[in-house]
Amino acid sequence: MSLQKLSTVFRFMLYKTNAKSLLITTAIVSWALLLATVLFSAESARQAGVARVALPYVNNLLIIAFITATFLHQRLSADNLKGIDFIGYLWNLFSKAGVAAYLSVALYLSYRMVTGYANLQSPLLLHLVYLINFGLLVIFLAKAFYIWRQLLLYHKNKFLQIAWNWFELLLFGTLLLTLFNFDYTSYVFLPLLALLGFYILFLCTNLKWVAYLTFNNKSRSLVLLGAILLSCYIFARFFHQLANSRELIIDFTDVAFLPLAMVFVGAYTLAAFLVSLFSLPTSSVFEQKSEDLLNFQRLSQSIQQGQSEVQVYDMLFDSTIKAADASAAWFEQMRNSEPQVTHLLHIGSEQIQRIRHLLLAYNIHNIDYINNNLDRNPGFRELQLPWKSLIILPIKSKKNLFGVLYLLKDIEQGFDRETVNVLRTFTSQTILTIENLRLVKESLQNERYKEELKIATQVQESLIPKTFPVDSWFEISTHAVAAKEVGGDFYDFLQLSESRIAIIIGDVSGKGISAAFHMAQMKGIFHGLMQQDMPPSEFMKQANSALSRCLEKTSFITSSLYIIDYRMKGFVFARAGHCHTLYYNAMMDEVFYFQTEGLGLGIIRDKSYNNHVREMYYDYNPGDVMVIYTDGIVEGRSPANEEYGEDRLLYMLTQTYHLDAEDIKYAIINDLQDFTGPDNLYDDQTLLVIKFKTIQPNS
Secondary structure (H helix, E strand, O other): OOOHHHHHHHHHHHHHHHHHHHHHHHHHHHHHHHHHHHHHHHHHHHHOOOOOOOHHHHHHHHHHHHHHHHHHHHHHHOOOOOOHHHHHHHHHHHHHHHHHHHHHHHHHHHHHHHHHHOOOOOOHHHHHHHHHHHHHHHHHHHHHHHHHHHOOOOOOOOOHHHHHHHHHHHHHHHHHHHHOOOOOOOOOOOOHHHHHHHHHHHOOOOOHHHHHOOOOHHHHHHHHHHHHHHHHHHHHHHHHHOOOOOOOOOOHHHHHHHHHHHHHHHHHHHHHHHHHHHOOOOOHHHHHHHHHHHHHHHHHHHHHHOOHHHHHHHHHHHHHHHHHOEEEEEEEEEEOEEEEEEEOOOOOOHHHHHHHHHHHHHHOOOOEEEEOHHHHHHHHHHHHHOOEEEEEEEEEOOOEEEEEEEEOOOEEEOOOOOOHHHHHHHHHHHHHHHHHHHHHHHHHHHHHHHHHHHHHHHHHHHHOOOOOOOOOOEEEEEEOOOOOOOEEEEEEEEEOOOOOOEEEEEEOOOOOOHHHHHHHHHHHHHHHHHOOOHHHHHHHHHHHHOOOOOOOOOOEEEEEEEEEEOOOOOOEEEEOOOOEEEEEEEOEEEEEEEOOOOOOOOOOOOHHHHOOEEEEEEOOOOOOOEEEEHHHOOEEEEEOOOOOHHHHHHHHHHHHHOOOHHHHHHHHHHHHHHHHHHOOOOOOOEEEEEEEEOOOOOO
16 A cells, blocks of 8 residues: 555656646747747848837747746745745745846846947847846746745635635736737726736735744845845836837737736735734734634633543534634544544535545554645545545544544645644643543542542642743742642743743642642643733733633632743732732841732632732842742641741741752741641642842843
8 A cells, every 4th residue: 555655646746747847848948939039030120120010929929838837837846835934935035036136137237338338239139138037037926926825825714715816817817918919008908907906905915924923034034025125126127118119129018917927026025024014914813823722721621621521522623623714524433442433524424434445545544644735645636525635633642542533624735833733732632631531430430539639649740840940040949748649739830931930829729639620720721821921910810710610619719920020120920819928128138028919719700800909010139039838838737736827937038038049948848847746737838939149140
């Protein structure tokens, strides 16, 4: 089967190579014949004393043949988009086609210098320069036309694909005007020109790729786009300047295709330049990212609450279809080692069987597979399917295959890299959930309570970060211990940028497997929302809204979120009913608690919660110390049932603030253990000590 597949691919590649070679030969021969006929006509006109003759039909045929062969060759040579390295495509356009304009300038200036220095007129030499510049212009337009096509159709939909196909058809249709020697500026053809003009304006609004450029890439793109715009101007000025020249017997401005293609290339280049400059289309991309985030959050919430594998597969199927905007899909669940179709969307069982048989023939069986152009695969082309793109996502762990998800789209290049990453995130989360559900079911059958606590402990340990980032501007030391097998304390971090880090700490009411799952949900909400780099107060509001839909009515979560910025030398934080933050100010030599308002998440489950969240900003000094903890620290009890208390914690910081963060932590924990006595853990204990270093890095 593998040899058969390789043979099919080889035949297709050979066919494509032969077609490209034939087109190159056609373009060269047609241009050479055009040059010969023009030079012959020019010499005949000079000898006959005629200033100019009409464009003959044979020249029209040669012009059309050259343009068509050049454009079709570029269409076959155009590479599919891979990733989001759009600068590479702009550089490819400029280096392989944009420089043609500068070669044109050099050639024309050389001609002017030669004729001016020798003080002679050479119509044949002028025609030679004119024909060479015509060839350079067509090569430039063909390269630019299909590179812009690739970028214009990035994140395309079916309507945009159809619109482009019609535009391309109408544009090539204008070659008929040249074939029959019609004047395209006549009033008869004004509706066609107006339609193409509106088409060009519409296509120039599709610039989603610009939003993926970083700041540095946008600066580079402005240089490249400016150089390409200059190329358009050079060609346009050259041919406009020589239009209706009495020295030339041919005028390529009469070929309607060329000015229309130049208008499209120039207009789209100008639109891309302006949008790169002002970053206009970024809002639509951010909306798409937010939609993907919401889909993931819905899937995560449903997984947390799912009671069976069927519910998880239902949510996976619906979420992946929405995220990928799939035209058709089906899901095969493995039952007794045999695949069984359990979910369908816009596809019949007969079509599924035909696709599966072809995949088996190609030895594509239960593996991760993407085909973004089914029509180019001979096997799929013979099936005459209405879809152009296919992705296969197996739901499998190292030991088990749970099922296989198939998604189809009716457009080429339907699954770009960002969409694939989102889909794989969904499947990875589903695999983890299915394994956890099966582990839970197995544990209940054997030793229900014991195994439940063990699983919850594993989940909790996987949620707590083992290490924090090490940097020259701060040091951090952590301590976390659960009172029982499973605790409710939680902390995590997210590096927002090189100079900013978000740190969260929380305490889930209750214990056991329920608390562990709520911790997992809080972790997902934290990483999901903070990808948008929102302020701590806004995070608390949105987290409360999300948790209100999934927390039991008797449950709530206390939390504090800190965003530290070493370039600004400050931090901003918000508190949701959590313990007050203990702080040492090195400049004032003072230890105190931040007294800020805040209410636990899930206590008030409507918009009035927004009135109970406050945000505070504080500038730190080198040597400052921040102590973040859960109530298990200050509520630790002695054998005499006395609480450790906030005052004793404050006193310990006054005695140890000059030490490193690690030593401060150990001093507090040792003092707490001396106070409570051995093996007298009253509640989960979590402690984070952050010390801002005296020597700050260069910003």
